Amino acid sequence: MKNYRLFLLDLDGTIYRGKETIASGVRFVRRLNAAGKDYIFLTNNTTRTPQMVVDKLQQHGIETDIQHVYTPSMATASYLLGENPHQKIGVYIIGEIGLWSELLQHPEIELNEKNPDYVIVGMDTDLTYNKIKIACNAIRNGATFIGTNADMNLPSADEWLPGNGSQCTMIAASTGQSPLYIGKPEAVIVEMALAKFGYQKNETLLVGDNYDTDIKAGFNSQVDQLLVFTGITSKKDIKEKRQPTFAVASLDEFPL
Known part of the structure; x- marks a missing residue:
């Protein structure tokens, strides 16, 4: 071995x-x-920050730190920065705190709802029709479509919940554009x-x-x-x- x-x-x-x-x-x-x-x-999981992951692990008896955590949010940020060196990057974000906080801690990445370079879609349990509409319009206007992960369903206790892949599939069906998945x-x-x-x-x-x-x-x-x-x-x-x-x-x- x-x-x-x-x-x-x-x-x-x-x-x-x-x-x-x-x-x-x-x-x-x-x-x-x-x-x-x-x-x-x-x-x-993009809904949690690295510190939130550390805190959850502590509840299960594991002592660690954020240096031992890597998420699709972090990988997405690295991808954007690597593809656009020394440039401002306009993004429209669907997601929760783990995704928002990771992307927007980088000064090169800024919110742009009207004409973004990228539409970034992560798991969002408060997803609305309006968010989908804005994302679809941006993609039709040329924004690159990125999905943080393609999980169609998520296990939760004794049930399955729609995952980020389900959200991305809806946007892809409307726009005819498949996302670049990171996770x-x-x-x-x-x-x-x-x-x-x-x-x-x-x-x-x-x-x-x-x-x-x-x-x-x-x-x-x-x-x-x-x-x-x-x-x-x-x-x-x-x-x-x-x-x-x-x-x-x-x-x-x-x-x-």
């Missing part, structure tokens, strides 16, 4: 399930700390995270419970994957599919 130096860790379904702690996930993080391994919590399973967020933290793909392992987001992000970015069956994907779900590098029932089973 490779001596992995960096572990990209999913959250919901891997470390916790909603308000329920996954004890083996918490123990895994503690084992990483004891072994001197670096890790980043790589989430698709998992796209390679963009993985490559941005590795560039930010200074690691190579061949020394990194992506850990998660969702085959269609976490594991496919590993496939797409050519980073090894560890699928854990404590969340969305079960062993039978992947029987006829491309297999991850590793698969375990519990993270307690994976040696460091």
